[in-house]
Amino acid sequence: MSAIKSIKLIMLVAALSALAGCATVPNSITVAENTKLISFDDVSNDIANIQPDAAISLSSIDGKARWGGKIVSVVNKKDVSEIEVVFFPEDRQGKPKTGLPSTGRFKAIVAGFVDPLVFEKGRLITVVGDVSENVEGIIGEQRYMYPTLEAKGYYMWKETTDVNVEIDSFAFSPFIYGAGFHRGFFNPWYNPWMLQRQRGRARIERFNGHSQGSKVRRTKPASSSVIQSKPRRTTSTLQTRQTDRRPKPQQ
Known part of the structure; x- marks a missing residue:
């Protein structure tokens, strides 16, 4: 960890301690x-x-x-x-x-x-x-x-209950990358993974602090149904259709 990141980390811990006090x-x-x-x-x-x-x-x-x-x-x-x-x-x-x-x-x-x-x-x-x-x-x-x-x-006083919480590392992984702003989110301790479901698929999106983009990994569809896309038209298919449309010679 660089000296600047170490200083930022110390300042953050001091600020949080002051707020807690x-x-x-x-x-x-x-x-x-x-x-x-x-x-x-x-x-x-x-x-x-x-x-x-x-x-x-x-x-x-x-x-x-x-x-x-x-x-x-x-x-x-x-x-x-x-x-x-x-x-x-x-x-x-x-x-x-x-x-x-x-x-x-x-x-x-x-x-x-x-x-x-x-x-x-x-x-x-x-x-x-x-x-x-x-x-x-x-x-x-x-x-x-x-x-x-x-x-x-x-x-x-409001009633509170203490519970034990287990965080799935697949959805949230505390990889240390140092303090800083990453993709608009203040990320002082970790580089989280988020599990999002879009169109029947599970998407794992990682907030990458070293680039502007994000790395996306796709898994199997979340549901049993599979969305099939329409086949693309190839050149041979178009030529065949154009040939079929030509007028037939009169006998």
């Missing part, structure tokens, strides 16, 4: 810059010092917090709705990282009605709001003191 937090859970957010663990440790016979206790920690996790249940009351959430630490976008251990549960108090079919069990949510008084509940047969947020905003 610029995580964007959704607007509904964005807080002002330099805002001090109270961590969930700080409130949980504060709850641990509460007397066991205390039904409801005001938290000694006040301030704004942004917590996220996985929804457990929704309870709609007269004027507000309580969303019970299993807490998970958030990433730089504010999205809960379910691959990390959970350290407890909390309740988000949302004004008005929320639909349990939308805020369904298992969905990921991030809530921003003010730390409020702790609320006692029951999980199974045991008492549990919930840290609580008076929600000022929340964000429901």
Whole structure:
């Protein structure tokens, strides 16, 4: 690989790394810059010092917090709705990282009605709001003191599924040719092959970075039917037809 191509490759990797590092937090859970957010663990440790016979206790920690996790249940009351959430630490976008251990549960108090079919069990949510008084509940047969947020905003994360994808090398082949523009497509890593079907035939088209044209290889017809072309007229055939058209001599 030439020095110029190496420099282009390094610059491209650096640019992609910079873009990956610029995580964007959704607007509904964005807080002002330099805002001090109270961590969930700080409130949980504060709850641990509460007397066991205390039904409801005001938290000694006040301030704004942004917590996220996985929804457990929704309870709609007269004027507000309580969303019970299993807490998970958030990433730089504010999205809960379910691959990390959970350290407890909390309740988000949302004004008005929320639909349990939308805020369904298992969905990921991030809530921003003010730390409020702790609320006692029951999980199974045991008492549990919930840290609580008076929600000022929340964000429901889209459901995603991780799948294993296998790419057929016949249709896509990562041959390295270096960075550059090839036939109008930016091709920094590979020289792909594309499988196209045209008129019942499979066409393999290769984007060739070293020429303006493309190399086309034809295979057998994709379907069982075979398109037969009409035979060309040869010189002997034309002469025969012209001879047949001459008027026959009268007897």
